[in-house]
Amino acid sequence: MRRILIAAILFSGLNATADDTFTRYFTGKTMRVDYYHTGKADQEIVSLDSVVSDGPWAGSRTRLIDDTNLGKYLFVIYDRSNNLPIYSRGFASVYGEWETTGEATTKYRTFHESLRFPWPKNSVQVVLKKRSNDGSFHEIWSTLIEPSSRFVNAGETRAAGRVWSLLESGPAAQKVDLLILSDGYTEKEIPKFHADAKRLVDKLFATEPFKRRKSDFNVRAIDLPLATTGVHQPRTREPRRTPLGTQYNIFDSERYVLTLDNRAFRDIASSAPYEFVEILVNEKQYGGGGIFNDQATTSVDTGFAEYVFVHEFGHHFAALADEYYTSDVAFKTGAAEHPEPWEPNVTALLDPEKLKWKDLVEPGTPIPTPWEKAEFEKRSEATQAKRRKMRNDGVPETEIDKLFSEQRDYETKSLGGQKYSGKVGAFEGASYEYKGLYRSETDCIMFSRDEVGFCRVCSRAIERIIDMYSRP
Numbered sequence: 001m002r003r004i005l006i007a008a009i010l011f012s013g014l015n016a017t018a019d020d021t022f023t024r025y026f027t028g029k030t031m032r033v034d035y036y037h038t039g040k041a042d043q044e045i046v047s048l049d050s051v052v053s054d055g056p057w058a059g060s061r062t063r064l065i066d067d068t069n070l071g072k073y074l075f076v077i078y079d080r081s082n083n084l085p086i087y088s089r090g091f092a093s094v095y096g097e098w099e100t101t102g103e104a105t106t107k108y109r110t111f112h113e114s115l116r117f118p119w120p121k122n123s124v125q126v127v128l129k130k131r132s133n134d135g136s137f138h139e140i141w142s143t144l145i146e147p148s149s150r151f152v153n154a155g156e157t158r159a160a161g162r163v164w165s166l167l168e169s170g171p172a173a174q175k176v177d178l179l180i181l182s183d184g185y186t187e188k189e190i191p192k193f194h195a196d197a198k199r200l201v202d203k204l205f206a207t208e209p210f211k212r213r214k215s216d217f218n219v220r221a222i223d224l225p226l227a228t229t230g231v232h233q234p235r236t237r238e239p240r241r242t243p244l245g246t247q248y249n250i251f252d253s254e255r256y257v258l259t260l261d262n263r264a265f266r267d268i269a270s271s272a273p274y275e276f277v278e279i280l281v282n283e284k285q286y287g288g289g290g291i292f293n294d295q296a297t298t299s300v301d302t303g304f305a306e307y308v309f310v311h312e313f314g315h316h317f318a319a320l321a322d323e324y325y326t327s328d329v330a331f332k333t334g335a336a337e338h339p340e341p342w343e344p345n346v347t348a349l350l351d352p353e354k355l356k357w358k359d360l361v362e363p364g365t366p367i368p369t370p371w372e373k374a375e376f377e378k379r380s381e382a383t384q385a386k387r388r389k390m391r392n393d394g395v396p397e398t399e400i401d402k403l404f405s406e407q408r409d410y411e412t413k414s415l416g417g418q419k420y421s422g423k424v425g426a427f428e429g430a431s432y433e434y435k436g437l438y439r440s441e442t443d444c445i446m447f448s449r450d451e452v453g454f455c456r457v458c459s460r461a462i463e464r465i466i467d468m469y470s471r472p
Contacts, residue, residue, distance in 0.1 A: 022061040025079055025086045026118035029154075030054040030270075033126055033145070034263060037095040038110040044099075046128060046141035049112065051152045054266065057118045058172035058273030063468050064088075064118075070319040070342060071292055072096040073130055074137050075115045080123040080144070087117045091293035092319070094250075094260065101251050112262040120147055133339040160222060160243070160268040164194075166201050167219040172273040176469045179274035180221040183246040183259075184282035187225040196280055196300040197221050203306040204313060207445075209459045209466075216470035220272045231257075231281050244268060246279050246297060248287050254391070257287040257297040265295065275469060276317055278309065284397045286404070290315030303401035307449050314446055314454065318462045321346040321431045323439040323447035326380040338436045344461040345446060346430045349438050357440050357457045360424040369425030371418055371442050376411075377434070383407045408449040415443040415450065424456055 032054035038045045064087045066074070071090025079086045095111040098104055115126065123146045129137035145152065161182075169175050180201070182193040205214045224243055232240040232247035235254055240247075245261030248254060259265045259279065269277055276296075281287065283299040290296040290312035298309040314320040321343035338348040347356055352367045361367065383403065390400055415421060421442050430439040430447075439447060444455035454462065 019061060021064060021086070022118065025122075026057070026061075026120055028057055029119035030057045030116055031119045031145075031147070031152075032266060032270075033115040033143075034266075035113055035115075035128075035141070036110050037093065037113050038108065039095075039099065039104075040106070040108050041099055041104040043108075044130075044140060048143055049263075051145055053119070053154045053156055054116055055156065055270040056172075056273060058177045059118065059275055060469055061118075061173050062472055066090050066468075068319075068464065068468065069135075070344070071131070072342065073128065075117075076127045076129065077117050077120065078125040078127065079120070080125055083125075086120075086124070089115075089117070089293065090319075092291050093294060094258065094262075094291065097291065098251060103251070111260065114262060114266050116266075120145070122147070131342060135340060135342065157267055157270060159271040160224065161271065162223040163220055163272045164223070165218070165220050166197060167214070167217060169215050169218055172218060174470060174472065175218045176216055176466055177273050177275045178217060178219045179269055179272050179277045180219065181244060181268065181277060181279045182222065182224045182282070183226075183242050183244045183279050184229055184231045184240070185223075185225060186227065186229055189229065189282060190223050190225055193223065193280065193282070194221075196282075196305075200278075200280065200298065200300070200306060200309040204310055207310050207453050209454070209463050213463065213466050213470075216466050218273070220274070222268065222271055224268065230283055233283070233285065236285075244279060246281055248283075248285065250289065255285075255287045256289050257281055257299065258289045258291070258295060259297075276313075278313060278316070286397065286400065288312045292316060292319040302397060304404060304449055307445065311445055314458065314462070318458070318465045319343050320446050320458050320461060323430045323444055325429045325432050325434055325437075326377060326384060327432075338433065341431060341437070343431070345440060345444075345455070345457050347426065347438050348436060349426050352426070355426060357424060357460075360440070360456055360460075362423060365420065365423055365425045367426045368438060369420050369423075369427050371420065371427050372414065373427075373429055376414060377429075379410060379414075380407070404449060411443070411448045412450045412452075415448065416452070418442055 032052050034049040036047045066088045072092045074090045076085050077087040093113050126143050128141040130140045131137055180197045185193045201219055204210050230240055231242055234249040245259045248257050250256040250258045279297045281299045284301040286302045287299040288297050288308040296312040296316035340348045424440050426438040428438050430437040440457040441455040443450055443452045
């Protein structure tokens, strides 16, 4: 009976109790468990790399247990004295995305990943779980950690660069802490990084619901000057090596930008308090990426940098899925049936009566909801073909931006002028799939480059995460 009561208290989220729980189990430091994630589509192996200190703990001291049910993976920290869960977080990963690509069906690859949580006072068990198609989690790896062990490195690293602040709203433990990192900027271009960071962060906080929740955020940045401008672009044959290791062409997708050097990325980020990170890439070519509770990136000098920054942060921050489905990506399956996605803004509509955003649907709105799908696809596919030709011909980025602008203008008019525009429903075509997956509105920043902002379902998902990190 006592064990059941303690578990209930840990999950309750009551302020005073949660504060007491943190003090009982944790210190003010951050523990980082680094591991290797290896496998291919039909096999998965996780092995421990190291356990290190990752700076002061910036996260919530009250919302210790993750109740969002988001992420392809979930890690849970158990106190070994009573085997109760004392911390958990859902997340996605580069490995989790890679294993859905064609390459994973024939080749093995290894990715470096990290779990970050408050430094425990006593021995803990770290359990990594993976989501099954039915939505349940099953354990794939576990390790015991004794904080005082000689195999745990409690030393701190030196600051990787100058840390400065764009927005300070309060103590890190009571706010969402966003960290902006520079990549591809020379020493002379650091003032440009400052201007880019301010411009893009200003755009984020001009977009609802971030606008009305701005006071719940702290935003800091780190200057990382380099000898040469830009990052690695394999398709242009212009090799670069930067401390963060950010590069284009992830999974052979020309516009997908991430860092695969997780250890370097985490060591650099530990110079400042953070929960979420955006890397600004000093490049003109359109590009970006975002993975839930891992990282987000944006190339800063395209005509759509502001859109990309906000869009990719939606992935990273609130687990929002891409709602578009006609662009060239590495993840299309073309499957006739899909399991229900864990992302909050797309659905397989397996049971219309259990639509995850049913409470937002007005009476009389049909489910699924009709829209001018065929006409949209015809126009979008023609634009994609033209873009590919322009890219192969080496036309300037400004010309490709013009093409995207023409597409945006068409989509703004088309998607905003349909019978069910502005209403919440279930519109087929989402998450890279023409059939079988549905989004909640005709348009959203997760679907197009329109200046429409986030739809109601996405906005609600974002506010839920803000609450998780900023509410007592």
